[in-house]
Amino acid sequence: xxxxxxxxxxxxxxxxxVASPVxxxxxxxxxxxHGTTVSAFASLSLTPxxxxxxxDNRSQLLAIIRHTGRLxxxxxxxxxxxxxxxxxxxxxxxxxxxxxxxxxxxPRLPGSAAWIAAEVDEYVTAGDxxxxxxxxxxxxxxxxxxxxxxxxxxxxxxxxxxxA
Numbered sequence: 001x002x003x004x005x006x007x008x009x010x011x012x013x014x015x016x017x018v019a020s021p022v023x024x025x026x027x028x029x030x031x032x033x034h035g036t037t038v039s040a041f042a043s044l045s046l047t048p049x050x051x052x053x054x055x056d057n058r059s060q061l062l063a064i065i066r067h068t069g070r071l072x073x074x075x076x077x078x079x080x081x082x083x084x085x086x087x088x089x090x091x092x093x094x095x096x097x098x099x100x101x102x103x104x105x106x107p108r109l110p111g112s113a114a115w116i117a118a119e120v121d122e123y124v125t126a127g128d129x130x131x132x133x134x135x136x137x138x139x140x141x142x143x144x145x146x147x148x149x150x151x152x153x154x155x156x157x158x159x160x161x162x163x164a
Contacts, residue, residue, distance in 0.1 A: 019152040019159065024087045025053055026072040026100075026107035027064045033095045033107035036061045037088040039151045040129070041073060049136035051118055054129045060092070062130055065120060071134060072106035075114040077146035081156040083109060084149060104138050113146040114139070 020039035027034050040054035051073060055062040065071050076084055087094050100107045104117035118134035147158045 016153050019150045019157075022076045022084050022149040022151050022156065024074040024076065024083060024109060024112075025055065025061060025065075026074060026109075027061060027068055027070060028102075028106060029064045029067075032092075033100060034061050034064050034092070035072075035074075035087050035094055035107060037084045044133060049139065050121070051116060051134050051136060053132045053134065054126075055132065057125070057128055057130055065132065066123065069120050070104075070106060071118055071120065071132065072103070072108060073116040073118065074109040074112040075116070075142075076109075076149040077111065077113040077142065078149050078156075078158045079146070080109070080111065081149060084151075084156055111142065113142045113148045115142070116140075 022039050023041055024035045025038050044050040044052045106117050117138035118136045120132045120134045122133040124131040
């Protein structure tokens, strides 16, 4: 096995040990909604409120966001693991059987643990991905009691708090 393949395999294995939050990033291409599942997003700044999102350089969604300058971030709850799987696949028909509604002129998935709408300030190319630094224009929590969906050891789940 080439050294680069071993490094890639080791890196993937190491990153599988990290529990990551799961969200569906969305944007509008004219009247058509687009979205993809991501686990590489985070809060970036409180003043001003900002998030960062990482998208594959080959992503259709990235091209749409570069054109519109806006994105929606649907932070998923554990009850939405099926949506995470739906939006993780490729193709333009991800929204075909999915209920969504427009919010801040972006596709919003009802029942998410949280919703953020943002405008991209900067695009940073990093390897095979682009990191979007985005200013939050809307932020809303979902219904109380929703547990956030996570991705850990290559499967969807949730965090379980430790008890003393």
